[in-house]
Amino acid sequence: MFNRIATAFTLAIVCVAPVAAHDLAVPVEHAEVIRLPAEASAIVVGNPSIADAMVHDGRTLIVTGRLQGRTNVIAIDRIGRVIYERDVVVSNPVAGQVALFRGPNQHTLSCGAVCGEVPRVGDDTERTEALTDQQRGRLSIVDTAMSGDNPQ
Numbered sequence: 001m002f003n004r005i006a007t008a009f010t011l012a013i014v015c016v017a018p019v020a021a022h023d024l025a026v027p028v029e030h031a032e033v034i035r036l037p038a039e040a041s042a043i044v045v046g047n048p049s050i051a052d053a054m055v056h057d058g059r060t061l062i063v064t065g066r067l068q069g070r071t072n073v074i075a076i077d078r079i080g081r082v083i084y085e086r087d088v089v090v091s092n093p094v095a096g097q098v099a100l101f102r103g104p105n106q107h108t109l110s111c112g113a114v115c116g117e118v119p120r121v122g123d124d125t126e127r128t129e130a131l132t133d134q135q136r137g138r139l140s141i142v143d144t145a146m147s148g149d150n151p152q
Contacts, residue, residue, distance in 0.1 A: 038077050067090060
């Protein structure tokens with residue numbers, strides 16, 4: 001009888017133990033889907049400026065890379081047990097990207113059929129601000145058109 005209880009207790013502990021001991025690699029501006037072993041009631045990200053995490057449903061966690069760096073993510077169930085814990089390494093995606101150096105200034109290009117500049121951490125500040133202002137202008141035009149306040 002004691003052996004059955006001990007076995008059941010051991011299985012219960014194993015079932016809620018943190019998953020995976022290795023790092024989760026997520027490129028900047030990409031997401032990874034994680035299936036949790038139990039329902040999560042709270043998610044904690046060590047440094048939310050590096051990665052973001054949200055629970056899609058009780059057992060599906062979505063981790064999004066924000067800035068290059070390293071942090072961790074922890075999922076806790078409703079009674080406070082850790083059901084998932086993992087280091088997250090966010091890196092710049094290298095496939096289809098080129099770093100162009102003009103003297104000390106760096107510019108990042110994302111390339112498909114045509115290359116276009118995409119601001120990244122470490123790029124030339126002046127050029128990054130110009131690209132950001134252009135994007136804000138485009139978004140403002142879209143917002144105006146969507147709101148119906150479009151003067152013609």
